[in-house]
Amino acid sequence: MHTDPPLPIDALAATALANVGLAYPFHLVHLLRSEADLQAPRRLHPVFGAGYDWHSCVHMHWTLARCLRLWPDLAAAAAIGAHFDARFTAANVAAECEYFAGSGRGTFERPYGWGWLLLLWCELDALAARRGQAGRWRDALAPLAVLIADRLAAWLPRAEFPVRAGTHGNSAFALILALPYTRRRAMAALEAGIGDRARRWFGPDRGYPAEYEPSGDDFLSGGLCEALLMARVLRPSEWEAWWAGFTPSGAGLARWRQPVAVSDATDAKIVHLHGLNLSRAWCWRQLQPVLPASLQPAAAQSARAHLRASLAAATDGDYVGTHWLASFALLAASGETVDGG
Numbered sequence: 001m002h003t004d005p006p007l008p009i010d011a012l013a014a015t016a017l018a019n020v021g022l023a024y025p026f027h028l029v030h031l032l033r034s035e036a037d038l039q040a041p042r043r044l045h046p047v048f049g050a051g052y053d054w055h056s057c058v059h060m061h062w063t064l065a066r067c068l069r070l071w072p073d074l075a076a077a078a079a080i081g082a083h084f085d086a087r088f089t090a091a092n093v094a095a096e097c098e099y100f101a102g103s104g105r106g107t108f109e110r111p112y113g114w115g116w117l118l119l120l121w122c123e124l125d126a127l128a129a130r131r132g133q134a135g136r137w138r139d140a141l142a143p144l145a146v147l148i149a150d151r152l153a154a155w156l157p158r159a160e161f162p163v164r165a166g167t168h169g170n171s172a173f174a175l176i177l178a179l180p181y182t183r184r185r186a187m188a189a190l191e192a193g194i195g196d197r198a199r200r201w202f203g204p205d206r207g208y209p210a211e212y213e214p215s216g217d218d219f220l221s222g223g224l225c226e227a228l229l230m231a232r233v234l235r236p237s238e239w240e241a242w243w244a245g246f247t248p249s250g251a252g253l254a255r256w257r258q259p260v261a262v263s264d265a266t267d268a269k270i271v272h273l274h275g276l277n278l279s280r281a282w283c284w285r286q287l288q289p290v291l292p293a294s295l296q297p298a299a300a301q302s303a304r305a306h307l308r309a310s311l312a313a314a315t316d317g318d319y320v321g322t323h324w325l326a327s328f329a330l331l332a333a334s335g336e337t338v339d340g341g
Helices: 009-020 054-070 077-087 090-101 112-128 134-158 171-184 188-202 222-233 236-246 250-257 272-290 293-310 325-333
Strands: none
Touching: 009 054, 009 077, 009 325, 054 077, 054 112, 054 134, 054 325, 077 134, 090 134, 112 134, 112 171, 134 171, 134 188, 171 188, 171 222, 188 222, 222 236, 222 272, 236 272, 250 293, 272 293, 272 325, 293 325
């Protein structure tokens, strides 16, 4: 019997907590409009100005919130609560909103950071039902979530073409992360907008060329993310028909099912391939129930193999990997995101 490797919950939580408290190194993506904009990351981003970069800080906070919700007695629970109390305040979030509202910053963190921020709000909302203090963190973050949701709603009608890259610009992955927010907030128009854009972007795709994946610094499978988004927005009968046309060749499916070797996990780009293994594990696990019966055993086996290949990298190794991989390991290993996202 094949089983998943044990999930090192305490190590994942400890890694995430250490990262979000580490101010440097920090990869700052920042439009300078004048010398007055020369500020330290934590001055610019009092909530998410640590942990190597803005979006990694966001999704490592998601890791902490998810660990606290699923394993409330984990060793770092008290420290995680104290960290959220200190960082997630109305004043700090107001400063984050002010940054987003600045001129020339309309595309800041679009779409990857947007998706993770909305998913973080959902995780805090779910956690609040079990841990009352999380309601304060959720409410503090709410203005930034509203700003980003509004920005997403304004962008989608203008996004005529998807980004299929296996990196931060990937359109499908971000929309998968954003969908739970639309459902928890009953935002029918935005949910419909995501579904409409997914159909426009990906509905005509046939015979996906999975043989072309991966590129050298992918941490996402463009094809598997596309398939998962379509599974989220299509009715079952629509999905079955779409998958039948989209399905890669046998060689392509075989390539998707094999974990990718990582030649140098100290290289900030090559280490992305550990993330690819973990995100593939998540995609295969989420797709398994809706795939044709003949593919379901292979999907389950592939999810386990990919998780085994890269789980250890989430907590061990160079900081270019450990500042972000815990989130992908948790996504792969702990099942659905809230609201079936």
